[in-house]
């Protein structure tokens with residue numbers, strides 16, 4: 172029976188994107204809302220700013236992810252096309268190149284050459300893509316899905332502080348919002364660490380630290396403008 176160790180590295184792609192999206196949603200919306208609240212705005216104005224921030228942030232995440240994943244896919248496609256041409260034009264040189272890569276990784280010359288021969292016979296382009304270019308899953312990048320997932324996770328994160336604005340009494344808004352947002356961030360860090368099998372304390376601290384810093388800065392800016400106005 173085939174035994175496979177249960178590593179979690181393959182999960183890090185979507186996990187990273189989801190945590191990043193939710194983290195951005197919580198931090199930017201909570202900070203925005205705190206800044207507006209610190210300037211002395213009414214609840215309605217605070218909510219309008221928060222909802223606008225949610226939409227703007229989700230769209231910006233989607234656009235950024237789409238552009239980044241598309242250009243990554245374009246680069247990989249171009250690299251593989253070039254490699255396909257080289258394989259057709261100079262098969263001996265490409266074999267030597269693959270052999271040299273395996274020698275560098277620790278095989279002796281004879282074995283490296285043998286491995287290169289067999290892998291070339293099996294799927295030359297896949298072998299060159301993986302071992303020379305570092306492209307493991309050929310054209311696995313899906314820009315539209317990545318864009319929608321980023322926007323959705325951002326929106327989920329952004330909704331949390333907005334719900335708190337509705338629930339908290341006006342007098343306790345600032346501190347209540349800051350405390351609950353830090354709690355959400357800590358929970359997100361915990362979830363991310365659990366899902367990825369990484370150390371919990373480090374993850375929670377990292378996520379909470381940047382959130383606290385962002386909220387403190389925007390609250391400070393809002394308070395300055397509130398006093399000046």
Ligand SMILES: [Zn+2]
Nearest residue numbers: 265268299303
């Ligand atoms: Zn090659």
